[in-house]
Amino acid sequence: MIGAPQPTYAVEGHGLVKTFGDFRAVDGIDIAVPAGSIYGILGPNGAGKTTMLRTLLGIIDPDEGERRLLGDPAPLRQARNVGYLPEERGLYPSMKAFEAVAFMGALRGLPLRIGRERARAMLADYGMGASAEKPIRQLSKGMAQTVQLFGTIVHEPRLIVLDEPFSGLDAFNQGKLETLIRDQARRGVTVLFSTHVIAHAERLCERVAIVAGGKVRFEGTVDDARNRLRPQVRLRTRASDGGWRRALPPETLAQDGAWHFALPQEGIEPLLRALLDGHAGIESLSIERPGLHDAFVAIAGEAAARQMQADQVREEAA
Structure with a gap:
């Protein structure tokens, strides 16, 4: 385990509502993420996953409801204990890879000297040591995304929040990311990620929330979801x-x-x-035994499942 003792739940939301004009993006959501777990938020694009994550993190405020982050009712007070990788990636193209990782750590209070040392070690361990001095613009899309991921965790946060982290990665780099997520969980870090790819949630998660139309349609273990259907x-x-x-x-x-x-x-x-x-x-x-895909169809409906598949096809074709 790392850092101070964690509360029972690393992330909590109760009755969360967020509207944009007449659109109710988050519609009365309840969620509780056990500390030290790998937890997935599963749903198609437009289901409300990103708004839900940003509300829980304190990036935006809910119109209704309460949230707690690492036991704190003021989420932004815990910013240095959180690593957040948003769906919209962004790095300075001229910055060297190891400097980009260290810079992102510095934004969370990590001294640059320590960040640079950790960055070089992380890149080397991941087989990217030869690219540490290269500017971001010379890296492949997958390598640049890996650099941003390292910048998300270099300050050794207690909670890691990843919004569609597998988007844009090939199968090889998706596998490496899954390994990294498991490694962080073994250290006692809580990992919360959103995805529209059911296979990632089925392989990685202890618990999942199935989200559709701004509502949590199911919350529980993967086995609980699958057990809703008979073999x-x-x-x-x-x-x-x-x-x-x-x-x-x-x-x-x-x-x-x-x-x-x-x-x-x-x-x-x-x-x-x-x-x-x-x-x-x-x-x-x-x-x-039914898979998580079968359970998703039964819980969220055929329309949501078709949209998830369409999202994946568009992403693979991009």
């Missing part, structure tokens, strides 16, 4: 018809030469007995 059964039989078919659930679908249905509430054993007694000839049977 799915895929059954392949040699026989295509017979009395045994009456044992299949009414919602069973025949697709790709197999039967697909939700695991019955009573379990799979009664169905197996009926199939065996009816000489269905079981060729294969698999039971798959």
Whole structure:
């Protein structure tokens, strides 16, 4: 663990509302991020994720509700204990990579000498030691984004807040970022990030908030979200018809030469007995637990899920 003891929740928001004209960007949101956890805010672009983060951080004030950051009701008092990477990236093109990291740390009270030492070490550990002296304009997009990320954490904050941190990164650098997030969490740092890519949240997060239309539609563990849906059964039989078919659930679908249905509430054993007694000839049977994507569709709706997929396609094509 680092620094002073943390409160039970690193970030709290209760009844938060933020409007812009007639648009209600944040609509009565409640959220509590356990200290030391990796917590994801999941939703499509325009769902209210960025406004929610900025309200929690004290960058903008809510119209209604209360928030606490690291136990403090005045979030900006905790600015030096927070590392924030906004969705809109920005670095000085002529500044050298290691100087950019140190400069961002200095904005949070870290002495420049220490920032420069840490910056060089971080870049070297990340395989970017040879680029430490290069100006930002000579770096690739992924490398420049990594520099900004290091500038976000160089002062060793207790809380790291990342707004769409994977946006614009290729698969290799996304994997490196996931490793970095896990490393920070192992040090006891709380990591809160927003994303419209479900896979990142499923791999990284202990808890998630699913946001759509400015509201939190679900808050809890990834397992809690997935457990809202029953496991799915895929059954392949040699026989295509017979009395045994009456044992299949009414919602069973025949697709790709197999039967697909939700695991019955009573379990799979009664169905197996009926199939065996009816000489269905079981060729294969698999039971798959629903993924977070399936849970997202069930919680936020098909429209929000389609928008998430469209957001990802646009980003990959950019």
